[in-house]
Amino acid sequence: MATAPSVSYSNTVRLEVPAGGNAVSQLTSAVEASGGSVTGLDVTASGHERLRIDVTIAAASTDHARSIVEKLRGIEGVIVGKVSDRTFLMHLGGKIEMQSKHPIRNRDDLSMIYTPGVARVCMQIAENPEDARRLTIKRNSVAVVTDGSAVLGLGNIGPKAALPVMEGKAALFKRFAAIDAWPLCLDTQDTDTIVEIVKAIAPGFAGINLEDISAPRCFEIEARLREALDIPVFHDDQHGTAIVVLAALTNALRVVGKELGDVRVVMSGAGAAGTAILKLLIDAGVKHTVVADINGVVHSGRADLADVPPGTALRWIAENTNRDGLTGTLKDAVHGADVFIGVSAPDVIDGADVATMAPDAIVFALANPDPEVDPAAAREHAAVVATGRSDFPNQINNVLVFPGVFRGLLDAHSHTVNSEMMIAAARAIADVVHGDELNPNYIIPSVFNDRVAPAVADAVRDAAQAAGVTQPPTGGV
Numbered sequence: 445m446a447t448a449p450s451v452s453y454s455n456t457v458r459l460e461v462p463a464g465g466n467a468v469s470q471l472t473s474a475v476e477a478s479g480g481s482v483t484g485l486d487v488t489a490s491g492h493e494r495l496r497i498d499v500t501i502a503a504a505s506t507d508h509a510r511s512i513v514e515k516l517r518g519i520e521g522v523i524v525g526k527v528s529d530r531t532f533l534m535h536l537g538g539k540i541e542m543q544s545k546h547p548i549r550n551r552d553d554l555s556m557i558y559t560p561g562v563a564r565v566c567m568q569i570a571e572n573p574e575d576a577r578r579l580t581i582k583r584n585s586v587a588v589v590t591d592g593s594a595v596l597g598l599g600n601i602g603p604k605a606a607l608p609v610m611e612g613k614a615a616l617f618k619r620f621a622a623i624d625a626w627p628l629c630l631d632t633q634d635t636d637t638i639v640e641i642v643k644a645i646a647p648g649f650a651g652i653n654l655e656d657i658s659a660p661r662c663f664e665i666e667a668r669l670r671e672a673l674d675i676p677v678f679h680d681d682q683h684g685t686a687i688v689v690l691a692a693l694t695n696a697l698r699v700v701g702k703e704l705g706d707v708r709v710v711m712s713g714a715g716a717a718g719t720a721i722l723k724l725l726i727d728a729g730v731k732h733t734v735v736a737d738i739n740g741v742v743h744s745g746r747a748d749l750a751d752v753p754p755g756t757a758l759r760w761i762a763e764n765t766n767r768d769g770l771t772g773t774l775k776d777a778v779h780g781a782d783v784f785i786g787v788s789a790p791d792v793i794d795g796a797d798v799a800t801m802a803p804d805a806i807v808f809a810l811a812n813p814d815p816e817v818d819p820a821a822a823r824e825h826a827a828v829v830a831t832g833r834s835d836f837p838n839q840i841n842n843v844l845v846f847p848g849v850f851r852g853l854l855d856a857h858s859h860t861v862n863s864e865m866m867i868a869a870a871r872a873i874a875d876v877v878h879g880d881e882l883n884p885n886y887i888i889p890s891v892f893n894d895r896v897a898p899a900v901a902d903a904v905r906d907a908a909q910a911a912g913v914t915q916p917p918t919g920g921v
Contacts, residue, residue, distance in 0.1 A: 454500060454503075455501055457526075459525065460523040463490070467495075472485070480504075480509075540614050584624050593633050593656070619847075654666055663719075677860075688841065688842055691873035693725070696830070709733045710774070741773065791818075795818065805827060815833070851898075851901035872902070
C-alpha cells in the first residue's frame with residue numbers, strides 16, 4: 445500500500461534561486477514529480493539577481509524527504525541552504541514546561557508560597573493527609589510511567605528514547621482535559637522494581653497512567669499497583685484502546701442495525717490491547733468471540749497452550765472465548781463473522797477474506813502504520829471500516845479516551861477504575877455522534893471535538909460515584 449505524503453515528514457528547505465525565469469515553478473514541479481507535496485512557499489528575501497525562498501514540503505518518509513531535497517539540489521541555478529525537519533523542531537528542548545500559578549513579585553509572595561507560610565500548609569496535611577488533594581498539585585496530577593519496553597510500534601527502545609512520547613502524552617492531557625501530567629521514564633524493566641518505584645512516588649499524584657510497557661509484564665504491574673494504591677491505575681495501551689474500540693463498535697452496530705449481544709466478533713491479536721478489548725467487549729455484552737494469534741485460533745485444546753499456566757492472559761482467552769470450539773487459522777475464523785478487530789500486524793487478511801464475512805460486516809484494522817487489511821480493499825465488501833490512521837475515515841484514537849477518563853477520575857477523587865467506568869466512557873464517546881450525523885464514514889468523533897472530554901469526564905465521574913469508590917472533598921481553605 446503506497447504511503448501518501450504526511451505532515452509527520454514535513455521539512456522546510458531554504459533555497460536561493462534566480463530572480464527571473466521559471467525557477468519557482470521548477471521547484472514545485474520537482475517536488476510533485478518526486479511524490480511529495482508543497483505545503484508552503486515563502487519568499488524571505490528578494491534582490492535583482494536572486495530570491496531566497498523557504499519551501500515547505502511533505503514527504504512519505506525520512507528517506508523520501510532526503511530524495512526530494514536532492515532533486516531540488518539538481519535544478520540549475522538553485523542553491524540549497526538549511527533544511528529543517530519541522531517535527532524535530534517541535535521537539536527541540538522538549539514539548540512541556542512547568543510554570544507557577546502565582547507570581548512571586550515580592551517578599552510577601554515568597555513568604556506565602558514558600559517559607560515560612562508553607563509550613564502551616566504542611567502541618568495541615570500532616571494532620572489530615574487527604575488534604576493533599578485539596579492543597580497541592582496532587583489534586584490535578586497524573587504520572588505517565590513507562591519503562592520504554594513497547595513504545596508505539598518501535599519496540600523496546602528504552603526510557604530515554606521513550607521520553608518524547610511521554611512528553612506528548614503529557615501535552616495531550618493538558619490540552620484536552622487541563623490535567624498536569626508528568627513523564628516518568630524508568631531505567632529498569634524489572635517488574636518488582638517498577639511496582640516499588642510507582643508505589644514510592646504515588647503520594648504526589650492522583651492517578652497513574654502506565655504507558656508502553658510490554659506484555660505480559662504490563663498485566664502484573666497494573667494488577668499489583670491497583671491492589672497496593674488508593675489512586676486509579678490505568679494502562680492506556682490496554683484500556684484506552686479498549687474503550688475507544690467499544691465506542692466505535694457501538695456506533696458501527698447502530699449503522700448496520702445489529703446488536704452487541706448477537707454479533708460474532710473475530711479478533712487478531714492476543715497481546716495487551718487485544719486482551720483488554722476482549723474483556724471489555726465481554727463485560728459490555730458481546731457473547732460470541734474468537735481470537736487468533738500468530739499460531740492460529742486460540743482454543744483450549746491447542747498444543748502450545750498445554751504448558752501455559754492458569755491465570756495468564758492467553759489461558760484466560762482460551763477459557764472464555766470460542767464457544768463453538770473453532771480451530772484453524774485467522775482466515776478460517778473470519779468466514780461468516782460480523783466483526784473483525786485487528787490489533788496485530790499488517791496484511792494478515794485481504795479483501796477476499798472480508799468478502800467471506802457476514803452481510804453488513806464491520807472491519808476495524810488498527811495496526812499502525814500498516815493495517816491488517818488494506819482499507820480500500822476492505823471497503824469493497826464491508827459496510828463499516830475503521831483504522832488507527834488519520835488519513836482514512838473513522839480513526840480509532842486513544843486521545844478520545846484518556847484525557848476525559850482521568851478528568852472524571854480526578855474530579856471524583858476516585859480510588860480506582862473499573863469496567864463500569866470504562867463502559868460509561870465508551871458510551872459517552874459514542875453518544876457524542878448524534879443520530880443525524882452517524883454514517884459508515886463517521887462512527888467516532890474527531891479528537892478535536894470539544895464535547896468529547898467533558899462528556900467522558902461526566903460519565904466516568906458519575907460511574908465512580910455510583911460505585912462508591914470516591915473520596916468527598918474535605919474542609920475549606
